[in-house]
Amino acid sequence: xxxxxxxxxxxxxxxxxxxxxxxxxxxxxxxxxxxxxxxxxxxxxxxxxxxxxxxxxxxxxxxxxxxxxxxxxxxxxxxxxxxxxxxxxxxxxxxxxxxxxxxxxxxxxxxxxxxxxxxxxxxxxxxxxxxxxxxxxxxxxxxxxxxxxxxxxxxxxxxxxxxxxxxxxxxxxxxxxxxxxxxxxxxxxxxxxxxxxxxxxxxxxxxxxxxxxxxxxxxxxxxxxxxxxxxxxxxxxxxxxxxxxxxxxxxxxxxxxxxxxxxxxxxxxxxxxxxxxxxxxxxxxxxxxxxxxxxxxxxxxxxxxxxxxxxxxxxxxxxxxxxxxxxxxxxxxxxxxxxx
Amino acid sequence: xxxxxxxxxxxxxxxxxxxxxxxxxxxxxxxxxxxxxxxxxxxxxxxxxxxxxxxxxxxxxxxxxxxxxxxxxxxxxxxxxxxxxxxxxxxxxxxxxxxxxxxxxxxxxxxxxxxxxxxxxxxxxxxxxxxxxxxxxxxxxxxxxxxxxxxxxxxxxxxxxxxxxxxxxxxxxxxxxxxxxxxxxxxxxxxxxxxxxxxxxxxxxxxxxxxxxxxxxxxxxxxxxxxxxxxxxxxxxxxxxxxxxxxxxxxxxxxxxxxxxxxxxxxxxxxxxxxxxxxxxxxxxxxxxxxxxxxxxxxxxxxxxxxxxxxxxxxxxxxxxxxxxxxxxxxxxxxxxxxxxxxxxxxxxxxxxxxxxxxxxxxxxxxxxxxxxxxxxxxxxxxxxxxxxxxxxxxxxxxxxxxxxxxxxxxxxxxxxxxxxxxxxxxxxxxxxxxxxxxxxxxxxxxxxxxxxxxxxxxxxxxxxxxxxxxxxxxxxxxxxxxxxxxxxxxxxxxxxxxxxxxxxxxxxxxxxxxxxxxxxxxxxxxxxxxxxxxxxxxxxxxxxxxxxxxxxxxxxxxxxxxxxxxxxxxxxxxxxxxxxxxxxxxxxxxxxxxxxxxxxxxxxxxxxxxxxxxxxxxxx
Numbered sequence: 001x002x003x004x005x006x007x008x009x010x011x012x013x014x015x016x017x018x019x020x021x022x023x024x025x026x027x028x029x030x031x032x033x034x035x036x037x038x039x040x041x042x043x044x045x046x047x048x049x050x051x052x053x054x055x056x057x058x059x060x061x062x063x064x065x066x067x068x069x070x071x072x073x074x075x076x077x078x079x080x081x082x083x084x085x086x087x088x089x090x091x092x093x094x095x096x097x098x099x100x101x102x103x104x105x106x107x108x109x110x111x112x113x114x115x116x117x118x119x120x121x122x123x124x125x126x127x128x129x130x131x132x133x134x135x136x137x138x139x140x141x142x143x144x145x146x147x148x149x150x151x152x153x154x155x156x157x158x159x160x161x162x163x164x165x166x167x168x169x170x171x172x173x174x175x176x177x178x179x180x181x182x183x184x185x186x187x188x189x190x191x192x193x194x195x196x197x198x199x200x201x202x203x204x205x206x207x208x209x210x211x212x213x214x215x216x217x218x219x220x221x222x223x224x225x226x227x228x229x230x231x232x233x234x235x236x237x238x239x240x241x242x243x244x245x246x247x248x249x250x251x252x253x254x255x256x257x258x259x260x261x262x263x264x265x266x267x268x269x270x271x272x273x274x275x276x277x278x279x280x281x282x283x284x285x286x287x288x289x290x291x292x293x294x295x296x297x298x299x300x301x302x303x304x305x306x307x308x309x310x311x312x313x314x315x316x317x318x319x320x321x322x323x324x325x326x327x328x329x330x331x332x333x334x335x336x337x338x339x340x
Numbered sequence: 341x342x343x344x345x346x347x348x349x350x351x352x353x354x355x356x357x358x359x360x361x362x363x364x365x366x367x368x369x370x371x372x373x374x375x376x377x378x379x380x381x382x383x384x385x386x387x388x389x390x391x392x393x394x395x396x397x398x399x400x401x402x403x404x405x406x407x408x409x410x411x412x413x414x415x416x417x418x419x420x421x422x423x424x425x426x427x428x429x430x431x432x433x434x435x436x437x438x439x440x441x442x443x444x445x446x447x448x449x450x451x452x453x454x455x456x457x458x459x460x461x462x463x464x465x466x467x468x469x470x471x472x473x474x475x476x477x478x479x480x481x482x483x484x485x486x487x488x489x490x491x492x493x494x495x496x497x498x499x500x501x502x503x504x505x506x507x508x509x510x511x512x513x514x515x516x517x518x519x520x521x522x523x524x525x526x527x528x529x530x531x532x533x534x535x536x537x538x539x540x541x542x543x544x545x546x547x548x549x550x551x552x553x554x555x556x557x558x559x560x561x562x563x564x565x566x567x568x569x570x571x572x573x574x575x576x577x578x579x580x581x582x583x584x585x586x587x588x589x590x591x592x593x594x595x596x597x598x599x600x601x602x603x604x605x606x607x608x609x610x611x612x613x614x615x616x617x618x619x620x621x622x623x624x625x626x627x628x629x630x631x632x633x634x635x636x637x638x639x640x641x642x643x644x645x646x647x648x649x650x651x652x653x654x655x656x657x658x659x660x661x662x663x664x665x666x667x668x669x670x671x672x673x674x675x676x677x678x679x680x681x682x683x684x685x686x687x688x689x690x691x692x693x694x695x696x697x698x699x700x701x702x703x704x705x706x707x708x709x710x711x712x713x714x715x716x717x718x719x720x721x722x723x724x725x726x727x728x729x730x731x732x733x734x735x736x737x738x739x740x741x742x743x744x745x746x747x748x749x750x751x752x753x754x755x756x757x758x759x760x761x762x763x764x765x766x767x768x769x770x771x772x773x774x775x776x777x778x779x780x781x782x783x784x785x786x787x788x789x790x791x792x793x794x795x796x797x798x799x800x801x802x803x804x805x806x807x808x809x810x811x812x813x814x815x816x817x818x819x820x821x822x823x824x825x826x827x828x829x830x831x832x833x834x835x836x837x838x839x840x841x842x843x844x845x846x847x848x849x850x851x852x853x854x855x856x857x858x859x860x861x862x863x864x865x866x867x868x869x870x871x872x873x874x875x876x877x878x879x880x881x882x883x884x885x886x887x888x889x890x891x892x893x894x895x896x897x898x899x900x901x902x903x904x905x906x907x908x909x910x911x912x913x914x915x916x917x918x919x920x921x922x923x924x925x926x927x928x929x930x931x932x933x934x935x936x937x938x939x940x941x942x943x944x945x946x947x948x949x950x951x952x953x954x955x956x957x958x959x960x961x
Contacts (some may be wrong), residue, residue: 015810017822046805051649054813062810062823067802069652070812071645072675078642082649082657083802085633086608090653090802111638311633318628325629327598327768335529336584336765337384 008045010035015065021056026177026203027124031063033180034187038066041191043091050093051080053100056131057124057203060095074105077112080119088308091191092119098139099129102160106138114168115307116195120187123160123198124177126205127212134208146208161284161298164198165277170301171197172280174294176217177204182228182295189297195306216293225288229296234269235283237292244269245291254282256291274300355572358417360425361519363512364442365434367410368400370512374432375412376760377516377533381525382416383585383762386575389416390872392424392945393758397615397699404463406437418574422726422872424759426947430522432515434458434489436467448481451568453518455511457490483565487558489514496554497547506544510551517555523571527552579764586763588727588756589616592686593623595734597630598768599684600656602735603742604775608650609658610635610643615698616754617662617688644669644685651681652811654778654801656738660686662754663705664694667712673747674717677837679811680797682741682748684734689753691943700943701755703868704919709749710897710926716834718841720744721896723751725871728763730756733894735771736848742776744844745796751896753918755945756869782806788821794847795840842898851900855879856889859909862958865935867893867923870916870946877951888955896923904931912958914938916951 013035021027038048048066052058054073061068067090071079080094094112101109101123112121128146129135135148139160143152164172171193175183183201190197202213216225223239235245236259246257246268257264273279280299287293319325361378363371372393382389392413401408415425430451433439435458446452459472473479474486493511494504502510513534520527531549538545600607609632611621625634633655637643640661647657659669666687676683689705691697705712709721720740724733730752737750779785779800787809789798800807809821817824818832854871855878856863866874871892878890891906893899907913907927913935915924921937928935938954940946 017810044805046808047803049653049802062812064810066808068810068812069649069679070810070814071648072671072813075641075645075672078637078645078672079649079652081635081637081642082608082610082646082651083653084649085610085635085646086606086650086653086655086657087801087803107638108642111642311635315628315633322629325631327594327601327630330597330627330630331594331765331768332582332584334584335380335384336582338582339386339578339580 008039010039012045013038013065015063017062019063020059022207024206025056026126026205027057027060029178029180030122030124030183030201030203031060033183035064036180037184037187041091041188047089048091048093049083050095051076051083052095053105054131055097055100055129056205057095057097058100074100074103075108076100077105077108081112081115081117084117084119084308085311088118088312094119094121096121096123098123098125098127098137098160102158102163103138109163110167113164113196113198116168116170116304118195118306118308119197120190121196121198122187123200124203125160125200126203126209127157128205128209130205130208141212159284159287160200161198162281164200165281165284165299169198169299170195170304171297172284172299173198173297174200174202176202176213176295178217186297189300193300193302194309195304215288225292227283227286227292227294229272229274229283229294229298231272231274231297234266234271236269246270254286254291274298277301354569355574357419357573358415358421358425359429359523359571359573360413360415360427361430361432361523362411362413362428362442362445363432363515364409364411364438365432365512366401366403366437367396367398367408368403369410369434370509371410371412371434374512374516375414377530378519378525379414379585379760380529380533381520381527382414382523383583384529385525387416387418387573388421388576388578389414389762390421390424391415391760392755394944395699397697404435404437404458404466406441406467409438409441411438411442416573418576420576420578422875423945423948426949430519432519434511434515436464436469436473439473440467440469446482450482452479452482452484453515454484454486455489455515456486457488483568485564485568487518492554492558493551496550500543500547500550502543502547507547510548513548514551514555517552517557518559521556521559521570522568523573527556578762581764583762583764585760586727587619587758587760588724588730588752589619589688589758590623591727591763592724592730592734592752592757593620593627595731596624596658596684596738597627597632598731598771599735599738600631601768602771602773602775603656603738604773605742606631606633606655607658608633608635608647608655609660610637610646610650611660612637612640612643612665614640614662614665616690616757617660617665617686619757620660620686620688640665640668641672644672644683648672648676648681648683651676651683652679652802654799654803656682656684656742658684658686660688662688662690662698663692663696663708666705666708670713673719674713674715675813676747677713677717677719678813680745682745682799684737684741684748684750686750686752688757689751691941697943699754701753701869701945702918702941702943703751703753703870704922704941705751706896706919706922709751716838718838718897719747719749720841720844720898721749721751722894723868723896724756725868725892725894727756727759727761729871731766736894739774740844743774743796743847744794744840745799746841751868753869778804779807780804785809786819786821787811788816788819795836795843845898845901848895848898848900850902851891851893851906853906854890854892856882858889858906860889861887861910862912862914862955863889863891863907863910864914864916864951864955865891865893865907865927866916867896868918870918873946873948873951874916876948877955880948880952881955886955886959888959893923899930907931907933907935912936914954914958916940916946916954918946
């Protein structure tokens, strides 16, 4: 009988490199959660690959004792696609940020999502450029004061989950940097999903954008500011879950109602169905202060084919049809003639 | 029934050693199809040949417009042919625009086959003719065959019940039939091609075949002008063996597949459509039976990044584009250089700058290849010289990329990519394999370990237990491969990268002389698709005992180690280039010799005569 395989721990996934994020950065907590999660997944360590672009979050691969590729700004989706195309057995994780993934790399993000390349995409959203010292990002709230917007930013931010759904993503979720208990199962599901899974992680930047998610993270306010999604459960929130989301049939908009008031019962509350894309799109657009912000799995369409699977499937079909793969035969195909 | 037998008994046959024929018409007239069918028939007849398809950037320009003229030129003869020829002997002009834009290249006394049905007032005006040149005597210097082709075609295809529109479309085949009679070509191949092409529309196939035969019969039976007779071009003496016609992009694609096999590696080919490079993507996409995955990315940048990602994962990543696309890939190519991953970057050059002349040829991206990146990013650069040469150069690119763990830039151009020539088919088993060895041993492993001779870094692919490591664009420690901002280390790594690329000179062949002697009065030094024009020009000069030799460089960086010494053996060095003088500046700077430029940037290849004139004037100076 074979000796039992020694179970790996978070320590086995920690590289020998000194972690160089600023003290208090949300990235530390994410790193720790992922280092703890990976030994629990049914994947050999040597088959795990972390690919990143450029930015604070993109330093992530250096701290994981897996295969890793720190690439160029915004282009991680291209590299990750190439890795997966080359060897579909690899478990590919892509780490990016709001600037890397949605500004310079926005186009690539659209296409890696619509193609449904079988990788996990972790977008650390801190609504600011950290590595270049604090300029506003495409997710910064209007009015963000930064070195490049001293009088406040004026352009409208985009919502990463709305972007992902609009791009055709089949798995879209949101979680919070310091909440390992929420993040680990969400990332576990992202990992198990066959296709491009997109996870937005609210991540605090203590130096350039400190506290932007405090309202959602603070235990005192969290009950009213976050909507914890659970497939099949009603969309309730608030202390004692006394509030909920109701779909107004006239406006086709979600609105907040209170259970027990105006005859509202639990049957009036929308039940979360993560396979419903219309609902996912409505949820992805909810934001403070009008609404609580959803965390958890917004959307999961598990029946969609993954691009990488299809590429190899198509190759099998072609090979069966064409038969031989002899280069000399290929060179001699078409019209040939002999000179004697 | 063989067309060859029919005419070979005719006494009127007129023997010539070589001929240039050009088919010209609207971009929708099917001139490229006509040309390629004539090419096949000519190859099978046994002439040596070279072709030059020249088409506009517009897919379907307005009918009759001069900017929409599409042409296909073929030069064939009984001696070795290496260019598409200088002056046109026979011009087929399907409309006034085709005539006015091509007449200047026709020799006095040349033959003009003209479709008079297309010479309407409207088309004449659109082409800029004040009066009809067929009638006003302005073509008196030529032998003109005016034929109402459309009427003839409509009559010929009547039995097949096509609409007038579809019937008239067969006129290119009618004209081809006529030209095939002129040169005693066999129509069998064309008939087969038409049946294959229109397999799902047999009535269209039959109509085209009927048009082809009708054109042939017309030439045979009609009273053609005096002096118009069957030309006999004796078969060329070429090496025995099995041949086919091949374009540069096809042979490049096959060479990349061959390179992958010789390196024992799967290929991931990632590209984005761009003229004139797309045909490489098309060809490889149709070869899934080999160990090739193709990926049409969302843009040029994603394409090169996917190729590099594939190389990281243990395939050979290849990307392909033309100049503007290569500019977009520059940042990623530098990452591949910094991380020392193999990558082949194919640049099918076109006229620049910017969008420039997308369908025309130029070799103006040499500077970009050598210098077009940030930082001290030196790369090997190699170039193809003919359509057939693309096969071997592609294999060389794969060899250098994988043996030295570096991106390699492979330069082709629009002329070579589209032009076809006969290829004496090689046996892939005759090529020396160069299999890649991946690192698998964790003992003492560092991603920075390298071969002390080649300085090539180890290649450890994901999926290998115990070799988990990280790479990236930040400067790396010489020994451990970890991030390092150390000043001395950066100097050492920069020197290392430079030494590695320069050292490749020890692993490539020494420069040989293509034609002529290893010393003398004049060396004509070229690179890329100018090969044919230089070769013929030097050959003609040497037949008159002029002391001139031809040197054609494949390895643009690093240059062959004996090149400087070789060039020093000539009194004068002449360097024809389809740019403003990029390689000549490299040679002047590197070897401190007074090499003379000969530049042409018209979007057209050099004519033999242009190179010949430059040689003569240099010898007389």
